[in-house]
Amino acid sequence: MPSPRVTRAANTGSANPNTKFEFMTLLTNRINASEPNSPRHRASDSPVHRKDSFSSGATSSQQQPLPEEDCMKLNPSFLGIAMSSLLAVDLWLTKKMGVCAKDGSSWGTARPMMKLIEISGHGIPWIAGTLYCLYKSDSSAGREVNLNLLFALLLDLILVGIVKGIVKRRRPTHNRMDMFATFSVDKYSFPSGHATRAAMVSRFMLKHLVLAVPVRILVMLWAILVCMSRVMLGRHNVSDVAFGFFMGHMQYSLIEYLWLSPYTLPLLFRM
Numbered sequence: 001m002p003s004p005r006v007t008r009a010a011n012t013g014s015a016n017p018n019t020k021f022e023f024m025t026l027l028t029n030r031i032n033a034s035e036p037n038s039p040r041h042r043a044s045d046s047p048v049h050r051k052d053s054f055s056s057g058a059t060s061s062q063q064q065p066l067p068e069e070d071c072m073k074l075n076p077s078f079l080g081i082a083m084s085s086l087l088a089v090d091l092w093l094t095k096k097m098g099v100c101a102k103d104g105s106s107w108g109t110a111r112p113m114m115k116l117i118e119i120s121g122h123g124i125p126w127i128a129g130t131l132y133c134l135y136k137s138d139s140s141a142g143r144e145v146n147l148n149l150l151f152a153l154l155l156d157l158i159l160v161g162i163v164k165g166i167v168k169r170r171r172p173t174h175n176r177m178d179m180f181a182t183f184s185v186d187k188y189s190f191p192s193g194h195a196t197r198a199a200m201v202s203r204f205m206l207k208h209l210v211l212a213v214p215v216r217i218l219v220m221l222w223a224i225l226v227c228m229s230r231v232m233l234g235r236h237n238v239s240d241v242a243f244g245f246f247m248g249h250m251q252y253s254l255i256e257y258l259w260l261s262p263y264t265l266p267l268l269f270r271m
């Protein structure tokens with residue numbers, strides 16, 4: 001849209017050479033759009049020349065400041081540029097790392113193993129396993145830990161569902177939607193529910209289960225593998241997984257804060 005200053009110049013036919021030059025550029029663009037073969041469609045309209053007209057505009061803008069909306073268009077904010085660059089890196093890395101996205105991909109033969117890792121971080125085995133342990137636990141400490149783990153898993157499903165529903169980011173184009181047992185919001189990819197669960201559950205286990213050091217290392221490796229498999233299978237962008245991992249840690253802190261203690265449990269069951 002021409003700036004009010006230029007439009008005014010166009011209407012009055014101002015003699016200022018700078019103003020006239022800008023007006024000519026806009027007019028030429030309009031004429032060229034309607035008559036592409038017009039003699040006015042010449043080398044002076046090349047991008048290089050247009051750059052000149054831009055700098056000529058800059059000189060005149062020193063005399064008279066441009067309207068604010070024009071400045072916004074010409075100078076995208078630093079944050080905007082940083083975000084677009086990050087997004088570009090994210091998409092590039094996602095594409096590069098999606099090596100098991102299809103059977104014919106470069107690591108396509110590893111796809112079945114990646115899908116096993118995917119199931120190991122799925123909500124159904126975790127909820128079913130926790131319910132079973134809760135049913136089998138014969139100590140109050142065991143019941144307390146299992147009940148809180150169940151609470152954490154359900155809260156995770158709800159929070160991830162809410163964020164996915166708000167952000168509505170599509171999964172990467174190279175993803176094949178052949179995932180086992182999903183909710184409708186799982187067509188969206190931000191954040192990765194597997195990453196939130198892996199981060200939250202691994203922190204939970206490291207804190208509340210008495211485990212030997214090699215098992216603790218295995219738990220950490222499992223969480224990292226689940227996160228990596230999301231990108232390698234082409235299910236998620238790198239940023240979905242990174243945010244999911246962070247969100248899982250935050251969810252664990254929330255569970256610690258809301259911890260259902262032996263004192264609150266009887267109240268809960270009486271309701």
Ligand SMILES: CC(C)=CCC/C(C)=C/COP(=O)(O)O
Pocket residue numbers: 122123124127157179180181182183186188189191192193194195230235
């Ligand atoms: C059906 C139940 C109980 C959970 C769904 C678990 C699931 C499929 C989450 C999606 O994970 P990603 O966001 O990592 O793809």
